[in-house]
Amino acid sequence: MTPYRIALLALLASISLGWSSVWAEDLTGTLKKIKDSGEITIGNRESSVPFSYLDEHGIPVGYSVDLCKTVVDEVKKTLNLPNLKVRYMTVAPAARIPLLSNGTIDLECSTTDRTLARMRQVAFSVPTFVIGGRILTKVGSGIADWSDLHRKVIGVAQGTHTEQLVNALVATPAYAGTRVLTLKDHAQGLLALETGRVDGYVTDDIVLYGLRSTSRMKNQLAVTGKPLSVDTYAIVLRRDDPDFEIVVDHALSELYQSPEIEALYHKWFDRFDIPMSAENRCMYQIGALGP
């Protein structure tokens, strides 16, 4: 064996050794944490129907929860941990960031908007759902679009991108005399609309459909208006954890390319009688990254 050959073999051996140990030894961030502890914790919501909520038995279910289950399967495959323990934790929106930061939860699966300001603190998966800000109003109120809200009272959900857009819209001269009432949560928004305190309640359209379906006067309510904005929900992860991010995006990307996504959509959104929107279809195509 010539010295040249020995060197080549040594090189090959070190490459193959190094390759096989990429996942085993060089795990970082969340993947390392999951491997070490043998469990992954998913943060879910109590009542974000149909994305993330507790069913009648208190078990977390929903569209976003199902997406996270797909992610968990991918993590199991990547780490070769078929018996990975999956824990759920119901978290309030105000607690999600501290709990994610201190490692109590590893993924937040609900209805969190992707925004640039939030990306300084957390990372997001590829988008999971496309929503638009629209208006829930009483049938016969004469409100068919935004311009009909002139001189009316608009209720908005606090803390959404739509809230900022509505405030900016109302500040324009065309909307002089229009008032905005900011409501703490969707239940209050629905109450304000039902009792006539506001003429229209504005937030993410999918939430409005959900609210309408739970309202005691659902036949008198309608979702109207062109979407004021297009936003996307996504799974929330800790920032600066690129390896875990790839695993999450990989799982979603594969799901978006399979027929399962269609079934998943029907499973959670057929109850509102709305077909898959063109925006969502397009989002799945864009989210389905090439291998």
Next chain:
Amino acid sequence: MHYHWHWDVLLQQPYSTWLLDGFLVTIALSLIGWAIAMVLGTLVGAMRTASSPIMRAAGALYVRVFRNIPLLLQMFLWFFVLPEILPDAAGHFLKRDLPYPEFTTAALCLGCYTASRVAEIVRAGILSAGTGQRIAALASGMSTIQAYRYVLLPLAFRLTVPPLVSEFLSVFKNSSVALTIGVFELTNQANQIENYTFQGFEAYTAATVLYAAISFVCLRGTRLLSRHASVGGMISAGGAL
């Protein structure tokens, strides 16, 4: 802990304006609430020491109702339930024509709640002034109203400065409950910043510092007041705050 600190959000627009607005709304809401509470509370407190049993019962009823229902629930009742049980026209006025409906409702609610607590303090003050003062005032030809106005209430206030001060400080803290009906006071603005930027620790720290500043300034101011107001020979004379 993988928290990314970004203190600069507190100086960024629009977040710095939100904090300042929230600070001013908290102060305005608390002062208006306190003004309502002092007027109403004095009246109810005086009623609780009146000789008429009906007045005493009415005063007691007020205190029991407003002091025993959680403030959070009261806010909700004032804002969402009251307009529905009133006649349609009045309900419509509250919902649509009242200026700044959330703020006005919150100030009224906070005032009525705090009034029940002020009333108890005032009653205690009047009782600790003793029956001797009341009898002497009436014997010197004062009417009951004059006796309260010129003798009993001034004495009661001077005797109860420390508990009134602590109640005054509570109003600022209680004002945060107004966020449940959509008033953008300090805590709510901090929530809002958390929601938009996910930098909750920075936002809540800023709110905490501002609340502490309000407390500090109030305590300083009232310490001077209490020294000035102390009554010689009574327990509270020179009492520490």
